[in-house]
Amino acid sequence: MHFQNYTTDDFFDEMFEAPGKVRPHYEMLAERFSRLSDEEFEEKRQAVDLSFLRAGVTFTVYSDNQGTERIMPFDLIPRVIPGDEWDLLERGLKQRLEALNLFLHDIYHDQKILKDNVIPPSYVLSSKDFRREMMGVDVPRNIYIHICGTDLIRDDKGQYLVLEDNGRCPSGVSYVLENRAAMRRAFPNLFPSAGVRPVEHYSEDLLKMLKHISPVQDREPTVAILTPGVYNSAYFEHCFLARQMGVEIVEGRDLVVRDYKVYMRTTKGLQQVDVIYRRINDDFLDPSVFNPDSLLGVPGLLNAVRAGNLGLANAIGTGVADDKVMYYFVPRMIKYYLDQDPILPNVETYLPSEKQDYDFVINNLDKLVVKSANEAGGYGMLMGPWATKEEIQKFHDDIKKNPRNYIAQNPISLSRHPTYCGELGFEGRHIDLRPYIICGDGIKITPGGLTRVALRKGSLVVNSSQGGGAKDTWVLYNQ
Amino acid sequence: MLSRVADSIYWMARYIERAENIARLVEVNLQLLLDFQDVDDNKLKEHWDPLIRSTGDEERFYSKYSKATSESVLEFLTFELENPNSVLSCVFNARENARMVRDQITFEMWETLNKLYLFLKSGRARQLFEADVHEFYQQIKEHSHLFQGLALATVSRDEGYDFLQVGSYIERADKTTRILDIKYHMLLPSVTDVGGAVDVTQWTAVLRSASAYEAYHQLYVADVNPAKIAEFLIFSETFPRSIRFCVQMLNECLHRISGCPLANYSNEAERLCGRLLSELNYGSVEEVFQEGLHEYLDRIQDRLNEIGGSTYKAYMFLPPVDMAGEIQVQQQQQQ
Numbered sequence: 001m002h003f004q005n006y007t008t009d010d011f012f013d014e015m016f017e018a019p020g021k022v023r024p025h026y027e028m029l030a031e032r033f034s035r036l037s038d039e040e041f042e043e044k045r046q047a048v049d050l051s052f053l054r055a056g057v058t059f060t061v062y063s064d065n066q067g068t069e070r071i072m073p074f075d076l077i078p079r080v081i082p083g084d085e086w087d088l089l090e091r092g093l094k095q096r097l098e099a100l101n102l103f104l105h106d107i108y109h110d111q112k113i114l115k116d117n118v119i120p121p122s123y124v125l126s127s128k129d130f131r132r133e134m135m136g137v138d139v140p141r142n143i144y145i146h147i148c149g150t151d152l153i154r155d156d157k158g159q160y161l162v163l164e165d166n167g168r169c170p171s172g173v174s175y176v177l178e179n180r181a182a183m184r185r186a187f188p189n190l191f192p193s194a195g196v197r198p199v200e201h202y203s204e205d206l207l208k209m210l211k212h213i214s215p216v217q218d219r220e221p222t223v224a225i226l227t228p229g230v231y232n233s234a235y236f237e238h239c240f241l242a243r244q245m246g247v248e249i250v251e252g253r254d255l256v257v258r259d260y261k262v263y264m265r266t267t268k269g270l271q272q273v274d275v276i277y278r279r280i281n282d283d284f285l286d287p288s289v290f291n292p293d294s295l296l297g298v299p300g301l302l303n304a305v306r307a308g309n310l311g312l313a314n315a316i317g318t319g320v321a322d323d324k325v326m327y328y329f330v331p332r333m334i335k336y337y338l339d340q341d342p343i344l345p346n347v348e349t350y351l352p353s354e355k356q357d358y359d360f361v362i363n364n365l366d367k368l369v370v371k372s373a374n375e376a377g378g379y380g381m382l383m384g385p386w387a388t389k390e391e392i393q394k395f396h397d398d399i400k401k402n403p404r405n406y407i408a409q410n411p412i413s414l415s416r417h418p419t420y421c422g423e424l425g426f427e428g429r430h431i432d433l434r435p436y437i438i439c440g441d442g443i444k445i446t447p448g449g450l451t452r453v454a455l456r457k458g459s460l461v462v463n464s465s466q467g468g469g470a471k472d473t474w475v476l477y478n479q
Numbered sequence: 480m481l482s483r484v485a486d487s488i489y490w491m492a493r494y495i496e497r498a499e500n501i502a503r504l505v506e507v508n509l510q511l512l513l514d515f516q517d518v519d520d521n522k523l524k525e526h527w528d529p530l531i532r533s534t535g536d537e538e539r540f541y542s543k544y545s546k547a548t549s550e551s552v553l554e555f556l557t558f559e560l561e562n563p564n565s566v567l568s569c570v571f572n573a574r575e576n577a578r579m580v581r582d583q584i585t586f587e588m589w590e591t592l593n594k595l596y597l598f599l600k601s602g603r604a605r606q607l608f609e610a611d612v613h614e615f616y617q618q619i620k621e622h623s624h625l626f627q628g629l630a631l632a633t634v635s636r637d638e639g640y641d642f643l644q645v646g647s648y649i650e651r652a653d654k655t656t657r658i659l660d661i662k663y664h665m666l667l668p669s670v671t672d673v674g675g676a677v678d679v680t681q682w683t684a685v686l687r688s689a690s691a692y693e694a695y696h697q698l699y700v701a702d703v704n705p706a707k708i709a710e711f712l713i714f715s716e717t718f719p720r721s722i723r724f725c726v727q728m729l730n731e732c733l734h735r736i737s738g739c740p741l742a743n744y745s746n747e748a749e750r751l752c753g754r755l756l757s758e759l760n761y762g763s764v765e766e767v768f769q770e771g772l773h774e775y776l777d778r779i780q781d782r783l784n785e786i787g788g789s790t791y792k793a794y795m796f797l798p799p800v801d802m803a804g805e806i807q808v809q810q811q812q813q814q
Binding site: 053054055056230235239242243248249250251253254256257260264265266267268286287288289292295299300302303 | 480481482483485575578579581582586589590593594597638736794795797799800802805806808809810812813
């Protein structure tokens with residue numbers, strides 16, 4: 001395999017400084033791949049796909065009426081991040097998560113940041129994920145976001161920017177571990193000399209954190225993962241994590257709440273559960289307070305949390321920090337709570353609900369990216385420069401009706417990475433990065449994360465539900 | 480262990496065992512056809528009808544097919560997804576249950592089951608079925624054997640393992656009764672054929688269907704004798720597919736789960752299983768024939784069903800949560 005015809009097309013390329021000029025931290029990799037024949041490469045690629053399929057490393061696609069299981073397309077060329085660059089990301093992500101956790105504690109208690117008018121109170125109070133039921137509730141160790149998947153991108157100068165924080169139920173970490181395992185199998189000789197930091201201790205860190213937030217510390221806590229069930233698109237991941245940690249995976253129907261305590265229904269009767277890593281959104285978690293029609297949740301779960309009998313990760317009500325409008329205020333939170341400047345900047349963002357931004361947004365829809373405040377997975381988005389007149393008009397009307405529900409950003413020219421594109425050979429494709437951050441007894445970030453790649457030429461959408469793929473992500477030791 | 484998980488493990492084991500038994504049954508009877516002379520529609524019907532009847536799906540079969548021919552029976556028992564007891568349905572159900580308890584079974588077991596599922600879903604399965612039907616059934620059996628061997632070799636001996644065994648042995652005992660019962664349904668052409676060449680061939684097929692041919696012959700050499708075969712498949716203490724052996728194992732598993740000593744019982748499942756076991760321990764083939772083989776086997780099937788049902792009640796049955804009631808109680812507690 002060779003990179004002779006590879007062009008960077010004026011994008012920031014992760015691997016090439018300029019056409020034909022490999023960045024130093026990619027040299028070993030470029031050399032290794034150049035020794036690989038096309039046939040060998042293709043063989044490895046197919047072997048990896050087959051092993052994913054056989055192991056059932058799949059997600060479910062709902063758009064098909066059968067709920068087909070698919071493997072996430074996996075690209076064999078890993079993304080490489082040098083150690084010093086990672087240090088910066090680590091510091092930036094820690095700072096951000098610290099601020100977010102302080103923010104969540106504050107708005108569910110004294111609301112100082114609102115009283116000091118650093119964030120206009122209406123934004124928080126109008127957020128559909130602000131849970132009044134959590135007001136004044138003390139959560140174990142004051143941690144709200146225990147597992148955070150913050151999406152990062154790089155712009156045309158290679159500058160890292162935060163795209164969004166996923167503080168509810170970020171998924172994808174199982175792919176980080178499975179992708180690494182697949183790479184180790186496909187290139188058994190590559191790793192010992194590559195100086196890549198391992199990712200395998202993620203599950204251990206996760207379990208340690210879950211035990212850390214147990215309300216009882218005098219005995220070994222019972223930990224469980226709460227899943228919506230086998231038909232959820234991320235069910236594979238829920239099982240994967242339960243297996244790796246050796247904890248129970250439970251559905252709502254396995255649990256009951258009695259006397260403000262949560263129990264699971266076992267062959268030997270009821271057994272108390274102390275900590276739950278939930279992979280169900282707030283809305284469906286407890287039908288006695290939130291959506292009463294939900295059959296996925298457990299009536300009384302919130303009562304158990306409020307009584308201090310259950311450690312819940314992530315806490316109820318973290319969605320307010322996920323609200324994209326709140327994203328706009330994260331730099332202010334960092335300043336307010338930590339008295340620091342943000343290490344990782346946001347993408348420049350406009351709030352149509354603010355007077356000074358409204359006209360600009362409405363008049364420049366064809367040049368902006370618009371996102372609705374509470375959608376995920378690449379839905380509810382307008383890519384102005386590529387949108388049709390009808391799409392723009394629709395967003396125009398929607399924003400007018402409900403400006404609070406939207407943010408607008410300048411389109412970023414995402415960095416690109418050489419990616420295998422079948423007969424076309426290697427071509428540049430846009431990528432992002434989702435590192436996984438665990439907040440328990442200190443903040444731990446698994447070196448690397450999920451690098452998602454937009455497989456369609458020119459596309460900026462990397463979500464797996466929209467046909468994106470993934471790469472292994474290598475963080476090197478400091479040289 | 481979660482009740483729901485115990486239930487899934489139990490059914491996963493039953494379904495994979497069932498798929499294997501059906502594959503064996505169909506294959507042996509297909510081979511048997513080669514020994515027949517002048518096969519006409521009637522003969523075919525006589526040959527395949529008992530098979531359909533033994534699986535208890537006669538009604539479903541004839542609502543879909545008008546004639547029991549090799550093609551229709553094979554299709555029905557192998558690929559028909561509307562038949563919950565077809566090989567395909569069983570494998571799919573086993574895999575779906577396995578998916579629900581993936582954290583409780585080993586990766587090796589999951590991968591074996593998933594591979595079989597992917598094979599059956601692919602076009603290759605049909606191709607192989609058309610090209611080499613015996614190899615096709617061989618694949619099913621091999622995967623099932625691999626699965627059971629992996630269970631033995633990779634699963635910790637805990638509650639989950641015991642529920643796995645409970646599922647396997649209940650299903651296996653049930654299938655042995657059904658395989659033996661086929662002979663009852665086969666109508667012999669005339670009295671003179673009893674003990675004749677056709678009769679011997681059919682009894683041999685029964686043995687083969689239960690994977691008991693070699694074991695039986697080690698014991699009785701070449702004497703293919705209906706009474707001895709029935710005795711062997713019902714009462715053998717050592718042959719792992721005999722009804723007595725299966726019930727013996729079932730009894731041990733049930734007691735391991737509850738921790739109750741073998742001589743006692745702590746729930747209805749153990750009581751029923753212990754009673755059936757002592758009947759098998761002290762029974763004789765003469766009594767069986769006195770009662771009538773078919774009647775006797777029918778009764779055993781009912782008993783096995785009862786044991787399955789009471790096991791479910793003892794460990795897996797979750798009275799459905801009364802959501803409205805729960806919600807009301809919890810809302811009151813919030814006041």
